Amino acid sequence: MHGEKRKRKTLGEYALQLREKQKAKYTYGLLEKQFRKTFDEAARRKGVTGENLIKLLEARLDNTVFRLGIAPSRQAARQLVSHKHVTVNGEVVNVPSYSLKPGDVIGMKNKSAANTSLTSNVRGKNAQFSWIDFNQAELKGTFIAYPERENVPENIKEQLIVELYSK
Template structure:
């Protein structure tokens, strides 16, 4: 499936925040992309534009294309509870995002590659589908051969303790998806209610 492979800083400049990396160049040039940069007069965004912008931000952040994002939203609608919060929970439960949150890679694209190249197992079985939705109790680990491969494990940076819905044991190279996260625990600056309003039109 196609993925965005263009300049990450350009996308970050559109949204004014480092959604595709550390944003180290954002301080040098935080103007929106375009020929005239900051000098260009930009209209105040309307309601639809704000909603669309929020959806695009979520798609770029989690690395989904439109059809896959729409299917995730429809699944969130079918679940009990608040649709917007369900959407964030489903996006956070993706295997590539879980691998990233566990600190095995520095970015979601790297986590996606790690999964696609069959370095990760779920409950003892090799899983190469980045969009696999983790369930509470799922055990995520390196494949035995990959755990001894320094080029694979060298990208590990340790799990952030604030992600309490995940557990990772560095000694065993194994972790657990404990539960779906609560919205306030997810640090991403996404206004999910705007996405719900957009798809409800």
């Protein structure tokens, strides 16, 4: 009796926008402050803010280490970076939010590459991503270019995030 008359409310515009922002934050493993900073940087850049946001999120070092297949998850990639196992252009970088530029070479520190417990997880699954290239033998990858929106597999409606932050 009671359940038949009750209708489930459809989510409002704000709820949809908030849900999309939360999904993006959790997917990339960011806290609100980091996510907001990334959004502000995307808004400052020329071009479409939503696409810029996706490009900046994909250009993060921890995300690229994950995309290269060096780590099984973004959290594991973040830990590898913060524990100084990852190099960018031959220099050790321990900042997961480090923003890569096209042409940057990402690799494992020599000592870390010799550690089988770290290298056993390397899958090298980059074949599906056109913006990165991975050399399995050398454990090195190259960030070729910023990805185009249609090439990023994450199902995020970035326009809703832009609308939320534009309020």
